[in-house]
Amino acid sequence: MLENFVSPYDAHVVERLAGAGMVTLGKLNMDEFAMGSSNETSYFGPVKNPWDTARVPGGSSGGSAAAVAARLTPAATGTDTGGSIRQPAALCGLTGLKPTYGAVSRYGMIAFASSLDQAGPMAKSAEDCALLLNAMAGFDARDSTSLERPAEDYTRDLEQPLAGLRIGMPREFFGDGMDADVRAAVEAALAEYRKLGATTVEVSLPNSGLSVPAYYVIAPAEASSNLSRFDGVRYGYRAPEYTDLNDMYSKSRAQGFGAEVKRRILIGTYVLSHGYYDAYYLKAQKIRRLIAADFVEAFKQCDVIMGPTSPSVAFAFGAKSADPVQMYLSDIYTISTNLAGLPGMSLPCGFGQGGMPVGLQIIGSWFGEAKMLQAAHQYQKAADWHTRMPENLK
């Protein structure tokens, strides 16, 4: 749809990073319109995981993750609507952070689901992510959902010790859905945290099981509307032949969008339709509020929440692409933070089956990025998983 489209303006995050002296090397591959968890929906063909080129790098920011993992660039940006920074970071052995909703301006990001989208950094370490976030975050009057708050130094607490840190372990994140290798690595990481002076406490997010279904109502609903502008009229793909206006719309969109994008537009159109709106969209919004309320309760008992980023390590190409629901479930642990607007990050915490990296997810309270980064950095001072790189690159 946008193969030859060159934006005549820069996104806020691009302006900010350029202003901080960063050099943009180029654009990276991703799932089409950020809709995918494996990079297999990319119009340009899938990105391969540098740890094992038979496996997916995760998605949707799979190109960003693979480029950093392959040491082609020290850092990359990604966008995260349901896990699109954290899941590929986990699958590629990186540190990636999705900020609190409203911390980073969405101006210039192609919207997937406006109420969930956030841009964030992907790099080797928490310290790099903190430095990148210092440049990327901040109020932007061009995004009405950007929050006007004083500028923060996200590196300020990095060197603070973790003694007294209360880590919440959601019962629902440590159930049956997680593979054994992922569980082993995550539990080892939590043991390491206890050694560093943190305490762990079991918390509950009782509605988290509803996060995937609620997300797959809200995100497609917003996407179906956000993607309406790609109509072949002003820019982007237009079908070469058509009979009239409606035919031009139908053919341009049928030919210009991939299957996953069309699936989500159809779902979104359906849930917003007359007669279905209350049953789907409104109900999903109610669930969203319940999910946020669960986190409010949980954060009464802890400072950060930890658990797996993804239920499995990177899977083989084709393993889930035939079953969209299986694919959607790979974001089961990341989606609830987007629905609640919370910050979340993933950092490497070991290796699992096939020598593939495992990601530990840290979820902070609203605007708790500095606390999250502190926890990640202190762990990375004690463990060196984040410094490992694929054998074939050495």
Added chain:
Amino acid sequence: MSQWEVVIGLETHAQLRTKSKIFSGSSTAFGADPNVQANAVDIALPGVLPVLNREAVVCAIKFGLAVGATIAPRSVFARKNYFYPDLPKGYQISQFEVPVVQGGGLAIKVGAANDPNATAIDKQVRLTRAHLEEDAGKSLHEDFHGRSGIDLNRAGTPLLEIVTEPDMRSSAEAVAYARALHALVQWIGICDGNMQEGSFRCDANVSVRRPGGPLGTRREIKNLNSFRFMQQAIDFEVQWQINEITEGRAIQQATVLFDPDTGTTRAMRSKEDAHDYRYFPDPDLLPLEIGPDWIAEVKSGMPELPQAMQARFHAEYGLSAYDATIVTASFSMADYFVTAVASAGAANAKTIANWIMGELAARLNKSDMPIEASPIAAAQLAGLIQRIADNTISNNIAKKVFEALWNGEGSSADEIIDKQGLKQITDSGAIEKIIDEVLATNQKSVEEFRSGKEKAFNALVGQAMKATRGKANPQQVTDLLKKKLGA
């Protein structure tokens, strides 16, 4: 007709007079070359976001205050989704479930607009709501070798959509409401009211029913951009619906267009083709919150409203209801009147109103000029009227001075009176002398009068006035002449 009751509700789109668009910084000025006033937001490039223009909200608050409505403390922007080439995002940002202005009403006078002797019927039209939204662009279906052109200059222009309850019972009432609304939005400065340029457009929902019966099925006449067309379109539509029903055909809900060339309405789309707009709250915009402080601030900057002004003019200056309505027909007219009264004093207010409605209106009308372009400023008219009041000039001479002021022969009434020697002669000695001369040279008229011909008296007055070139005080002339003739 009396066995049918007509039911009409109106939806009006008023373009708001903001400098920039409702969600972008582009200019809203009319008439620029196509697409030069369309920036990245207006053409919906990937990644752009809307930012609400506060001035558009101020306009909505002003309107809400002017019609006695509730200003919602929290209202929500929603997306109305449909595909059309002049709708760049594929959705229009509007308000749906929670509009910014809720309720309110507008007082109208039916049947008295052009006739001081007719009894106007007062009526209150209830408003359902008024909400903020963005205008679409324009599709240009000509001059492109079989293709259509798209001009996005208008895309994103702020609109206030004002919706009434189905309270109007005739085309005359609908037109009276539309005129009153048209005057009001200009009065409070939120819309320029230019109907040719599309700044003020109405849709009319029309149905007919047996009096007291359930509401009939309505058809919506779209895009009425003149009061005359509104009247014609509704009248045609009503007759058409009555004929259909009378001939046993049920009315189908539909959207229709009025063709001014044929004076008929024709269906554009039926209910079956109606869009499902899939409204949902726009996640790019926060709910619009309006606190009491903001409302108070807007209120303090509002002009006095026409109805309050009419009541005040009646109470303070003794203007009749009709006169008060005429001098408050537009904000500029009222402003002219108020300025003139401030200059000439309240005692002259009635005379000022008469001159504005009489001499000035006629002259402006003849020259096809709005009152704000009048060559005679309010203070100049006030100066003229003061000279009538203090007997410096008569009414007849005043008309001459008015003409001279209009033609720019002087900067004030005083200057013209002085320069052209038009000061009224009020010295009884001087007038007496002239009367004596008139009596001496018009013996025939004197005899005729004495023999009972009343008309001859008027001829003598005329001669005396003529001898003074109209400057003698006519009352004094009459009195003195009567005395001389012993009448």
